[in-house]
Amino acid sequence: MRTRLMMLGPPGAGKGTQAQRLAEALRIPQISTGDMLRAAKAQGTPLGLEAAGYMDRGELVPDEVVVGIVKERLAGADVAQGFILDGFPRTVPQAEALAEAGVQLDAVINVSVPEDELMARITGRLSCPSCGAAFHRDNHPPRQEGTCDAxxxxxxxxxxxxxxVFGQRLRSYQAKTAPLAAFYQDRGLLFEVEGTGPLDVIQARIRDIVDAG
Ligand SMILES: [Zn+2]
Structure with a gap:
């Protein structure tokens, strides 16, 4: 089985949801950078405190600090059976630093969704500013147009x-993160998964890759 995993995919592709389901099914931790940075800060490790300094100043935490924290996290006993990295690495230099730190991956799962579908998924969202209820123009419309059901x-x-704003996030993803796909392709680790259709079907496509290893 391939259990040292990383999820890749544009915003709105649903990779966080898929990673969570997979983590539960395989009983391995889903590791997101934000959670990890917060935990390192709370534990007061030297790297955590260094990261906290950047975050408190509203600055980006440098790659070497993030990679150090990831490495510490991946030394934990709970990742012995595997892990799912979600949201890291984000750039090719981060991926290089991770490899140099000795972190090995079995598979990078690239969840792809056509851009027009991503746009429809995200820009069709409707939110209630009063109670926080969420709707979608196509998938989950309110009973009365423009009005919160609740x-x-x-x-x-x-x-x-x-x-x-979503267009900008997509551009930023394509510029910085999409080259990661090529990086992992060169290393024979990239697996493509179509991120369209029912959630269960997408999860089954991912499981095929995990189980085939
Ligand atoms: Zn409401």
């Missing part, structure tokens, strides 16, 4: 879900 407030499109 509390009757007028629904809004959050700024992050606007075509403009």
């Amino acid at each position: 509390c009757g407030s007028a629904l809004i499109v959050r700024k992050d879900d606007s075509a403009e």
Whole structure:
């Protein structure tokens, strides 16, 4: 089985949801950078405190600090059976640093979704500013157009879900993170998964890759 895994895919591809399901099924931890940085900070490890300094100043935590924290995390007893990295590495230099730190992966699962579907998924989201209920123009429309089913407030499109802001996130992903696919392809670790269709079907596609190793 391939159990040292990394999930790759654009925002809105659903890789976080798939990673969570897989982590539960395989009983291995899903490791996200944000969680890890917060844990290292709370534990007060030297690297955690260094990272906290950057975060408190609102600065980006440098790659070598993040990689150090990832390495510490991956030395934990609970990752002996495997792990799923979610949201790290984000760039080719981070991937190089991770490899140099001796962290080995069995598979990088690249969840791909056509750009027009990503756009429809994200920009179709409707949010209730009063009670937080979430709707979707196509997949989960409110009973009355533009109105929250739960509390009757007028629904809004959050700024992050606007075509403009989401388009920027996609561009940023393509520029920085998509080259990672080529990096792992060169190392024979890249596996493509179509991220469209029912969640169970996508999960089964991922399991085929995990189980085939
Ligand atoms: Zn509401």
